[in-house]
Amino acid sequence: xxxxxxxxxxxxxxxxxxxxxxxxxxxxxxxxxxxxxxxxxxxxxxxxxxxxxxxxxxxxxxxxxxxxxxxxxxxxxxxxxxxxxxxxxxxxxxxxxxxxxxxxxxxxxxxxxxxxxxxxxxxxxxxxxxxxxxxxxxxxxxxxxxxxxxxxxxxxxxxxxxxxxxxxxxxxxxxxxxxxxxxxxxxxxxxxxxxxxxxxxxx
Amino acid sequence: xxxxxxxxxxxxxxxxxxxxxxxxxxxxxxxxxxxxxxxxxxxxxxxxxxxxxxxxxxxxxxxxxxxxxxxxxxxxxxxxxxxxxxxxxxxxxxxxxxxxxxxxxxxxxxxxxxxxxxxxxxxxxxxxxxxxxxxxxxxxxxxxxxxxxxxxxxxxxxxxxxxxxxxxxxxxxxxxxxxxxxxxxxxxxxxxxxxxxxxxxxx
DNA sequence: AATTAGTTTAACCATTCGGTTAACAAATGT
DNA sequence: ACATTTGTTAACCGAATGGTTAAACTAATT
Numbered sequence: 001x002x003x004x005x006x007x008x009x010x011x012x013x014x015x016x017x018x019x020x021x022x023x024x025x026x027x028x029x030x031x032x033x034x035x036x037x038x039x040x041x042x043x044x045x046x047x048x049x050x051x052x053x054x055x056x057x058x059x060x061x062x063x064x065x066x067x068x069x070x071x072x073x074x075x076x077x078x079x080x081x082x083x084x085x086x087x088x089x090x091x092x093x094x095x096x097x098x099x100x101x102x103x104x105x106x107x108x109x110x111x112x113x114x115x116x117x118x119x120x121x122x123x124x125x126x127x128x129x130x131x132x133x134x135x136x137x138x139x140x141x142x143x144x145x146x147x148x149x150x151x152x153x154x155x156x157x158x159x160x161x162x163x164x165x166x167x168x169x170x171x172x173x174x175x176x177x178x179x180x181x182x183x184x185x186x187x188x189x190x191x192x193x194x195x196x197x198x199x200x201x202x203x
Numbered sequence: 204x205x206x207x208x209x210x211x212x213x214x215x216x217x218x219x220x221x222x223x224x225x226x227x228x229x230x231x232x233x234x235x236x237x238x239x240x241x242x243x244x245x246x247x248x249x250x251x252x253x254x255x256x257x258x259x260x261x262x263x264x265x266x267x268x269x270x271x272x273x274x275x276x277x278x279x280x281x282x283x284x285x286x287x288x289x290x291x292x293x294x295x296x297x298x299x300x301x302x303x304x305x306x307x308x309x310x311x312x313x314x315x316x317x318x319x320x321x322x323x324x325x326x327x328x329x330x331x332x333x334x335x336x337x338x339x340x341x342x343x344x345x346x347x348x349x350x351x352x353x354x355x356x357x358x359x360x361x362x363x364x365x366x367x368x369x370x371x372x373x374x375x376x377x378x379x380x381x382x383x384x385x386x387x388x389x390x391x392x393x394x395x396x397x398x399x400x401x402x403x404x405x406x
Numbered sequence: 407a408a409t410t411a412g413t414t415t416a417a418c419c420a421t422t423c424g425g426t427t428a429a430c431a432a433a434t435g436t
Numbered sequence: 437a438c439a440t441t442t443g444t445t446a447a448c449c450g451a452a453t454g455g456t457t458a459a460a461c462t463a464a465t466t
Contacts, residue, residue: 004412004413007412007413009413009414024230024315025228025230025315026231027227027228027230027231028229028230028315030452030453030454031453031454031455032452032453032454040414041414041415041416042415042454042455043414043415043416043455043456043457044413044414044415045454045455046454046455046456047413047414050455051454051455052453052454052455071377075377104310104311104314106373107307107369107370107373108307108311108314110372110373111307111311111371111372112227112228112231114372117372117373117376121376126376127377128377128379129377129378129379130379146402149391149395151378151380151388152388152391152392152395152399154377154378155366155367155374155378155388155392156363156396156399158366158370158374159362159363159365159366159367160359160362160363162362162366162370163358163361163362163365163366163369164358164362166310166314166366166369166370167310167361167365167369168314169313169314169317169320170309170310170313170320171358171361173320173324173329174274174278174330174331174332174357175332175354175357175358176331176332176333177354185354185355185358188352188355189355189358192352192355193359196355196359196403196404197403199349199402199403199404200399200400200402200403201399201402210442210443212443212444233422233423233424234423234424234425235422235423235424243444243445244444244445244446245424245425245445246425246426246427246444246445246446247443247444247445248424248425249424249425249426250442250443250444253425254424254425255423255424255425
């Protein structure tokens, strides 16, 4: 980062830290466990990242940088609303099935420390609703969809796509479904959710 | 609980533990902080609840016992599907606005320890989808709603109602909305969400 | 070969944390 | 009145934890 040559150690640490932090959260993670996971000496963690807090922030920012473009796909894209909803749902669920820990990690840590969001809000690619809002308002005016508040619609889209990943243990228990069947249900949702949304707003 | 007389101390501890655990989670909570919050000596925590783990479980079970009946309102009630969706949405959002920490706490701790759910599954009032599933299938057969999978519909209802409480810091940031405006949006959702759902499944 | 800068390790340190102990106070029962 | 049980406190304990240090090691640079 600063004086360090391009060493593989720094990368190994970040990967290990990612796994441990995402599984156990900031408070539950142990520096020793991260070191073990990376198969290096614990002092190396501090050599490269100075403190647990800074290592955590590196992991968090990387995770957020991975998530943000996914959301911008629906917020900033130029294609038609219905197409966007379909492609977003399809892509987002595929993406999340590859990174199931991601949304929970981000949500949990932001709840733990809400001030933390200010520091990432400055990020260039921070998702923002304004363009999406204009598009929805235009569609309402044109009469292609029912009268709907853009913020509420965005919350609905996000909820339907993200929540099943955040609350999976709970949902599995309520619906008496095992891991494989749940995966199949998520697969179905790639189209079922967009059908649901479009039905809800279509005139 | 066991040999203790109906002392107010035990109750004070549980209330304080609830606040601290729900704000900071199992790993982030400190026994000393709970004692301070309850204005009692730390040793009392162990006198009444033996260990941090057991105190945590008491808090968790109480929280879950508060949540479960809310869910059973839509799963086990006999009224018509559309009415249930409306009343559930209305009641659930009102309820959550009074207990905003609840869903996050439960979801977070179940993700931290998925085995933990087995111990509460035995609970008599543990929410179960089976009756709701039958009702949805009947409505589909009668032709009053579009063909829809009951589990998926249940996930959708849950997502739309719960997620805005779980991810509030994130949503507030994306939509550029402050605390008061967000509260107003949640208020709107009491009817907006049920309209959205019913629109989505109506023929 | 000697110097230097960067990297790695084992041992160590101070603090925090969950939990215990022993003495004491206040009820409760006889 | 006395004894026993229950409730409360301060002081303490050992283990775990984030972080530091100083020395050893490695590999370029001169």
